Amino acid sequence: MPDWLSVAIVFVYGSIVGSFLNVLIWRLPRDESVVRPPSHCTVCGYTLRAWDNIPLISWLIYRGRCRNCGARISSRYFWIELFTGLLWIAVWYRFGWSLEFFQYAAVISALIAVFAIDLEHYIIPDQLWIFMAAVGFLAEGIGLALGWKSYPWNDLLYLTVPFTGGWELPVPHALLGFVVYGGAVLLVGILGEIGFKKEAMGGGDVKLAAAIGANIGATWGIVSFLIGAAIGTVIGIPLIVLGKRERMDYIPFGPMLVVGAIVMIFFGRQVVNWWLGYAGLR
Numbered sequence: 001m002p003d004w005l006s007v008a009i010v011f012v013y014g015s016i017v018g019s020f021l022n023v024l025i026w027r028l029p030r031d032e033s034v035v036r037p038p039s040h041c042t043v044c045g046y047t048l049r050a051w052d053n054i055p056l057i058s059w060l061i062y063r064g065r066c067r068n069c070g071a072r073i074s075s076r077y078f079w080i081e082l083f084t085g086l087l088w089i090a091v092w093y094r095f096g097w098s099l100e101f102f103q104y105a106a107v108i109s110a111l112i113a114v115f116a117i118d119l120e121h122y123i124i125p126d127q128l129w130i131f132m133a134a135v136g137f138l139a140e141g142i143g144l145a146l147g148w149k150s151y152p153w154n155d156l157l158y159l160t161v162p163f164t165g166g167w168e169l170p171v172p173h174a175l176l177g178f179v180v181y182g183g184a185v186l187l188v189g190i191l192g193e194i195g196f197k198k199e200a201m202g203g204g205d206v207k208l209a210a211a212i213g214a215n216i217g218a219t220w221g222i223v224s225f226l227i228g229a230a231i232g233t234v235i236g237i238p239l240i241v242l243g244k245r246e247r248m249d250y251i252p253f254g255p256m257l258v259v260g261a262i263v264m265i266f267f268g269r270q271v272v273n274w275w276l277g278y279a280g281l282r
């Protein structure tokens with residue numbers, strides 16, 4: 001298949017998924033069913049026909065307005081569709097047609113929804129982290145069984161059991177990543193609560209971190225946390241200075257975990273190699 005065709009296919013499907021993410025971003029935090037009723041204008045209730053619901057194109061043709069009543073439709077619908085399509089292209093360029101492509105296209109899509117929902121509503125819906133964790137375990141299971149997976153690992157991890165004279169216990173990376181990264185964020189949350197006498201990180205952040213760990217593993221998970229925290233600090237300080245946010249604790253942590261995870265999905269090897277080189281360990 002020529003590259004341009006792959007890119008076109010990936011973009012079309014990515015923007016369709018982006019269109020579905022818009023539904024999730026609106027409905028999940030409102031506890032509405034994601035399948036019923038079909039997409040409709042939230043002002044007049046007009047049910048979108050198939051041709052009203054073409055990703056990107058419909059929004060542009062109707063200039064971000066409801067076809068029936070003319071109510072404004074947020075440009076977020078357009079940007080989420082575009083951004084999801086573009087990120088899917090990036091995943092394809094990084095991984096080609098592979099198990100990793102399907103895994104990370106799915107995970108990054110869910111991360112986009114988490115980002116948008118947590119930023120606005122300060123919650124991380126269970127459906128999203130459970131979906132991501134399931135994708136991580138499934139991808140590792142399929143990858144190990146069929147030998148299809150090479151990123152970021154291609155075999156089981158063997159942990160030496162203490163006091164047994166060198167017994168090695170095979171552990172899936174996804175499981176270790178789930179437990180260790182989730183546990184690390186839980187620990188940071190507890191320490192933050194002791195230190196600031198205030199909830200620093202919610203249970204949603206712990207579950208999100210665990211689900212990310214199931215897809216990128218324990219070590220990369222921790223590194224993604226540091227990257228996310230660094231980016232969050234760089235963005236958060238100007239927001240506080242400009243008076244857009246009062247204090248650091250009103251900035252939800254989920255979006256930072258999302259950004260850190262996406263950086264590691266694309267650049268994990270480079271980041272770790274750079275780090276080891278910097279520390280003189282390579």
Ligand SMILES: [Zn+2]
Nearest residue numbers: 041044066069
């Ligand atoms: Zn309307």
